[in-house]
Amino acid sequence: MKISELLKQDGYRLSFEVFPPKRDSGLESVRYATEEIAKLRPSFVSVTYGAGGGTSDFTLDIAKNIKEKTGVPVLAHITCVSSNRAKVAAYIERLKYAGIENVMALRGDLTPEMEGQDRSNWDYRYAYQLVEELKATGDLCIGGACYPEVHPESASRVEDVRHLKQKVEAGCDFLTSQMFFDNDLFYSFLYRVRDIGIDVPVIPGIMPITNANQVEKALKLSGSHMPIRFLSLVDRFGSNAAAMEQAGIIYASEQIIDLYANGIRNVHVYTMNKPAVAEGILRSVSAILGQAA
Ligand code: FAD
Numbered sequence: 001m002k003i004s005e006l007l008k009q010d011g012y013r014l015s016f017e018v019f020p021p022k023r024d025s026g027l028e029s030v031r032y033a034t035e036e037i038a039k040l041r042p043s044f045v046s047v048t049y050g051a052g053g054g055t056s057d058f059t060l061d062i063a064k065n066i067k068e069k070t071g072v073p074v075l076a077h078i079t080c081v082s083s084n085r086a087k088v089a090a091y092i093e094r095l096k097y098a099g100i101e102n103v104m105a106l107r108g109d110l111t112p113e114m115e116g117q118d119r120s121n122w123d124y125r126y127a128y129q130l131v132e133e134l135k136a137t138g139d140l141c142i143g144g145a146c147y148p149e150v151h152p153e154s155a156s157r158v159e160d161v162r163h164l165k166q167k168v169e170a171g172c173d174f175l176t177s178q179m180f181f182d183n184d185l186f187y188s189f190l191y192r193v194r195d196i197g198i199d200v201p202v203i204p205g206i207m208p209i210t211n212a213n214q215v216e217k218a219l220k221l222s223g224s225h226m227p228i229r230f231l232s233l234v235d236r237f238g239s240n241a242a243a244m245e246q247a248g249i250i251y252a253s254e255q256i257i258d259l260y261a262n263g264i265r266n267v268h269v270y271t272m273n274k275p276a277v278a279e280g281i282l283r284s285v286s287a288i289l290g291q292a293a
Contacts, residue, residue, distance in 0.1 A: 001073045002141040003044055003102045004173040006266075007201045012288050013043035013266040014256070014281070015203070018066075018273050020047060020058030027058065031065050036275035038070040040282050041291065043266060044102070046075040046143075046176075051109055056091060064098045075143060076100050079108030080124035088123075088130065092137055104143040104176070105130045110153075128167040135171030144172035146202065148180045148189035152223055161196050168198050175200060176268050179207035179218060181251075182227045183258050204259055207270040208252035208277050210245040212238030249277060253284035260288055 006013070018034040021027050038045050047063040049056060056078070063074040078091055095103060107127040119125050127144060134142050144167045147160065154160035168175070175198075180186055186204050193202060209215055212234055218224060230251060237243040256267045271278040282291070 001101075002173075003073065003075060003143065004141045006043055006073065007174060007203075011265070011290060012260050012285075014285065014289060015044045015046065015266060015268045016040075016042040016271045016278055017046045017048065017205075017268060018062065018271055020050065020055050020062045022050065022055060027061065030058075030062060030273060033273045033275055034062050034066055035069050037271055037273070037278045038066045038072045040275075040278055041070075042072060042269075042278075042282075044073040044075055046104060046268070047077060049077040049079050049106070049108075051079065060094055060098055060100075063100055067099065073102065074100055075102040075104050077104040077106060078130070079106045080127065080130040081108040081110060081114070081122075084123045085133070088133060092134065092140075095140075101139065102141045102143065103134060104145070105134055105172070106145055126163070126167075128163075128170040131167055131170040131172055141173050142171055144168065144175050145178065146175040146189075146193070147178045148186045148204075149178070149222070149224055157192060161192050161198070164193065165196050165198050168200055172200055174203060176203045177205045178222050178224075179205050179270060180222075180224055181209075181230050181255070182225055183255055183262075185225065186259070187262065201266070203266050203268045204264060205268045205270060206252050206255050206259075207272075208248045208281060209234070210248035210272075210274070210277055211241065212244060214272075245277070245280075249280035249284070253281055256281065256285055257288070260285070 016037050018037055021030040045066050047059050049059045059076055063076045067074045105127055124130055131142055134140050146164055150157050150160045215234055233247050237247045259267050269281055
């Protein structure tokens with residue numbers, strides 16, 4: 001099912017993100033964990049694409065496996081920064097062959113070497129160019145990334161949403177946001193997005209932080225603002241694995257409930273391939289979703 005159709009339905013929904021293994025040796029265990037996550041019946045499961053594209057086979061393998069074993073709709077990610085038109089065309093063919101109709105079109109992060117290079121003759125400098133190409137195939141539902149706290153390369157909030165608008169006009173059917181830990185940042189972003197005339201659904205991305213080490217990684221990845229309320233929870237429970245997992249699930253669940261209460265219908269959860277975390281979140285909102293816990 002196309003995610004654009006799913007997002008039009010009534011009610012509240014939760015979707016999950018998983019990631020593929022980096023090596024062949026991890027494939028079986030990741031297949032198992034991601035299947036367990038999909039069996040919780042989220043509205044869809046997205047499967048990320050390894051930076052640099054080296055693990056694209058695993059992205060398709062995991063997405064196809066989820067779709068075939070559980071029937072849950074899947075969204076396969078693709079990045080374009082280190083790619084070229086021929087590789088992208090081949091990936092689209094493989095997506096279609098696997099019966100996957102939803103694709104998340106991303107640029108990917110620049111490596112430090114890339115940042116110094118002349119990129120004017122690259123096939124893809126920005127994600128909107130990939131979106132245009134995917135759109136031209138005519139039958140894919142396309143997602144794009146957005147950043148409530150502004151993408152780190154953008155000079156300003158205004159410039160960031162202007163580029164986002166260009167990406168949506170190129171053909172995005174919906175947007176999914178980078179993680180954030182303070183919902184007010186998302187609400188004010190949504191205001192900027194609607195104000196500039198972007199009218200596609202914007203799905204907030206929530207990352208349950210369930211161990212203290214994740215805090216630094218999340219900060220590095222997203223540059224997110226960490227509210228004091230959240231940091232004191234990490235200070236207090238960070239050295240107790242079980243307590244930190246419970247506190248992280250509850251913090252994320254409260255964010256999700258607040259988003260639903262403010263009219264957001266679909267929330268995307270970064271599960272880090274942890275079925276217990278996905279289940280914990282789902283349980284805490286099961287009555288809202290109308291699902292048995
Ligand atoms: P773009 O939309 O191209 O934006 C990148 C920067 O360029 C922004 O600062 C933007 O303002 C600017 N820009 C855009 N258009 C123009 C223009 N015309 N002129 C000048 N500047 C412009 N990474 C992975 O490697 N694999 C994944 O699976 C993955 N999944 C993700 C999922 C989500 C929901 C999110 C939020 C991010 C994900 N990422 C993933 C990370 C993403 O690849 C990086 O954040 C990357 O740096 C930007 O990708 P983008 O698609 O947002 O790029």
